[in-house]
Amino acid sequence: MVRKSTEIRQEEIKKAVLDIIYRSGLKKLSTKNIAKEVGISEGSIFRHFGTKKDIIMSIMDDVIKDFIEPLREISLQNEHPEKRLYKHLCKTITYLKENKGITLLMFSEASYENDVDMKEKLTHIFQSQRQLVGKIVSDGIAMQLWDESVSTDSFSHLYMGIPITLNVEIALKGEDVDIKSFCKHNMDMLLKILSK
Amino acid sequence: MVRKSTEIRQEEIKKAVLDIIYRSGLKKLSTKNIAKEVGISEGSIFRHFGTKKDIIMSIMDDVIKDFIEPLREISLQNEHPEKRLYKHLCKTITYLKENKGITLLMFSEASYENDVDMKEKLTHIFQSQRQLVGKIVSDGIAMQLWDESVSTDSFSHLYMGIPITLNVEIALKGEDVDIKSFCKHNMDMLLKILSK
DNA sequence: TATCTTTGTAAGTGATTACTCACTTTAAGA
DNA sequence: TCTTAAAGTGAGTAATCACTTACAAAGATA
Numbered sequence: 001m002v003r004k005s006t007e008i009r010q011e012e013i014k015k016a017v018l019d020i021i022y023r024s025g026l027k028k029l030s031t032k033n034i035a036k037e038v039g040i041s042e043g044s045i046f047r048h049f050g051t052k053k054d055i056i057m058s059i060m061d062d063v064i065k066d067f068i069e070p071l072r073e074i075s076l077q078n079e080h081p082e083k084r085l086y087k088h089l090c091k092t093i094t095y096l097k098e099n100k101g102i103t104l105l106m107f108s109e110a111s112y113e114n115d116v117d118m119k120e121k122l123t124h125i126f127q128s129q130r131q132l133v134g135k136i137v138s139d140g141i142a143m144q145l146w147d148e149s150v151s152t153d154s155f156s157h158l159y160m161g162i163p164i165t166l167n168v169e170i171a172l173k174g175e176d177v178d179i180k181s182f183c184k185h186n187m188d189m190l191l192k193i194l195s196k
Numbered sequence: 197m198v199r200k201s202t203e204i205r206q207e208e209i210k211k212a213v214l215d216i217i218y219r220s221g222l223k224k225l226s227t228k229n230i231a232k233e234v235g236i237s238e239g240s241i242f243r244h245f246g247t248k249k250d251i252i253m254s255i256m257d258d259v260i261k262d263f264i265e266p267l268r269e270i271s272l273q274n275e276h277p278e279k280r281l282y283k284h285l286c287k288t289i290t291y292l293k294e295n296k297g298i299t300l301l302m303f304s305e306a307s308y309e310n311d312v313d314m315k316e317k318l319t320h321i322f323q324s325q326r327q328l329v330g331k332i333v334s335d336g337i338a339m340q341l342w343d344e345s346v347s348t349d350s351f352s353h354l355y356m357g358i359p360i361t362l363n364v365e366i367a368l369k370g371e372d373v374d375i376k377s378f379c380k381h382n383m384d385m386l387l388k389i390l391s392k
Numbered sequence: 393t394a395t396c397t398t399t400g401t402a403a404g405t406g407a408t409t410a411c412t413c414a415c416t417t418t419a420a421g422a
Numbered sequence: 423t424c425t426t427a428a429a430g431t432g433a434g435t436a437a438t439c440a441c442t443t444a445c446a447a448a449g450a451t452a
Contacts, residue, residue: 003399003448025310031440041401046441048399108307111300111367114221123368154381160364161357168360171307172319185350193385199418199429227410237431242411244429 009048012038014059018101026108053118056109060121063102067095068128075132081140085190088133090183092163096170097179103167130156137194146194155193162186205244208234210255214297222304249314252305256317259298263291264324271328277336281386284329286379288359292366293375299363326352333390342390351389358382 004012016037020029031052035042049055074087096103106125110118133156140146166182169175200208212233216225227248231238245251270283292299302321306314329352336342362378365371 001400001447006399009399026308027310030438032438040399042440043402043442044400052440104307107364108304111304112222112308114223119368126364126368150385151381154385157361158354158358158382158385161361162354164360164364165353165357168303168322168356172315172322185347186354189346189350189354189389192391193388195388197417197430202429205429226408228408236429238410239412239432240430248410 006048009038009040009044010058013045013048013055014062017055017059018099018105021105022101026105026112053113053115056105056118057121059102060106060118060125063106063125064128067091067099068125071129071132075135081136081143081145082191084136085133085140086183086187088136089159089162089187089190090179092129093166093177093179093183096163096167097177100170103163104171107167126160130160133159140194147196150194155190158193159190202244205234205236205240206254209241209244209251210258213251213255214295214301217301218297222301222308249309249311252301252314253317255298256302256314256321259302259321260324263287263295264321267325267328271331277332277339277341278387280332281329281336282379282383284332285355285358285383285386286375288325289362289373289375289379292359292363293373296366299359300367303363322356326356329355336390343392346390351386354389355386 013034016034017029020033020037031045032042034055035045038045045052049058071088071091074084074091077084106122110122134152137146137150137152137155141148141150141152166177170177209230212230213225216229216233227241228238230251231241234241245254267284267287270280270287273280302318306318330348333342333346333348333351337344337346337348362373366373
């Protein structure tokens with residue numbers, strides 16, 4: 001019997017959740033399967049997390065820490081808006097590619113359970129991401145680099161579609177993407193919208 | 197005991213599925229709840245559909261008939277590409293608004309079950325929609341109306357993000373949308389991308 | 393070495409799942 | 423009016439779900 005600290009087990013459990021989700025879908029995400037994946041008994045899961053929901057919520061907190069916060073830094077930097085927009089896009093696509101299970105988990109779990117807390121956290125993540133793009137765009141317009149008739153709201157809506165559509169394609173077809181060329185092509189289109 | 201034909205009951209069952217999904221989320225979509233919503237016994241459900249999966253698949257067929265086919269007509273019409281693109285966009289947004297449960301059902305059920313048949317049908321719907329936009333764009337480029345350096349693939353990817361993001365926002369916040377102004381704003385941005 | 397907290401487990405819990413089956417009721421056609 | 427096929431029912435099925443509990447073992451500290 002190997003004993004590990006709660007901290008380590010929590011990480012192992014969260015990793016197992018993402019692996020199962022990506023490999024087999026949400027239906028297979030049972031506490032029994034999570035335990036099997038980690039290599040502990042089902043009861044042990046509840047030593048380290050109070051409920052199954054707590055596991056998902058903790059993963060969402062990781063997303064905020066590992067993805068939204070870096071995104072915030074990029075957006076609020078004192079750098080040329082075009083460079084910031086490019087970095088924002090690349091960071092988003094890269095995170096998505098490297099964490100395929102996560103977005104799938106968040107969207108499907110939130111709509112499956114229809115749980116208020118989970119929806120709230122997911123909305124926060126989604127809105128933060130959107131607002132940070134909006135900030136870059138309004139900076140660019142204020143600096144008279146970009147077309148002031150472009151609505152930041154409409155633009156950020158369109159922008160959010162890029163990672164979400166990619167996510168859908170990954171979920172449906174397991175398709176992979178070449179980050180560099182993908183970012184470049186999308187950036188070209190975005191700049192055409194923003195140009196005067 | 198009221199008796200109705202299988203055809204009518206099938207429609208009632210499919211309507212119940214969408215109502216439950218939109219109102220309470222996928223977790224509440226049990227055959228027991230469907231039966232309760234329709235007002236028949238659980239056993240009756242299986243008189244009219246072989247399995248629960250058959251119900252979902254039948255709903256997806258409805259989407260092809262009621263949404264993809266009209267979209268195909270619009271796209272293949274002999275009309276000015278700009279008009280066709282606008283009609284395609286409006287039809288998409290309108291269908292989404294009037295059938296809020298459907299897209300939610302398709303995406304979450306497909307990723308929940310991770311079922312091959314369901315994923316295949318969903319991919320077909322998704323790809324058809326995307327290809328039809330691509331057709332309009334390549335027509336416009338061939339007619340030398342639009343910038344030939346724009347990749348139809350990248351454009352259609354970006355385009356697909358519009359309905360999907362709207363769908364996510366509806367799912368998360370129950371947000372509604374003013375179709376006319378929403379279409380106009382997005383159309384403006386799309387035309388900027390396509391312009392020479 | 394003795395104690396005590398933490399981590400582990402096996403075997404449960406009741407609730408819920410999709411689906412079946414033996415049987416009854418309805419309504420249309422002969 | 424009689425027959426028959428279709429529609430409806432309620433009580434079942436085994437499987438699975440998240441979670442609990444009583445108890446054992448490990449490892450750090452005294």
